[in-house]
Amino acid sequence: MDLGTSHPLTEPLLAAAQAHPMVVVDASGVTFADSTFLNLLLRAHGLTELCVAAPPHLLQRFWK
Numbered sequence: 001m002d003l004g005t006s007h008p009l010t011e012p013l014l015a016a017a018q019a020h021p022m023v024v025v026d027a028s029g030v031t032f033a034d035s036t037f038l039n040l041l042l043r044a045h046g047l048t049e050l051c052v053a054a055p056p057h058l059l060q061r062f063w064k
Contacts, residue, residue, distance in 0.1 A: 001030055001037035017047035028054035
């Protein structure tokens with residue numbers, strides 16, 4: 001997930017975050033994530049309770 005690949009997730013995730021008190025993101029298939037993806041998660045977390053399910057090791061160190 002980077003600037004070039006995170007766009008399809010941005011609108012649906014932020015819309016869900018505005019519409020629901022809790023949103024779960026399945027991150028099990030993420031093999032790469034740069035600051036674009038992490039910033040998107042933080043934006044969503046500011047709008048709702050966000051749960052990142054099955055985060056790969058690369059996300060675990062940032063999302064604790």
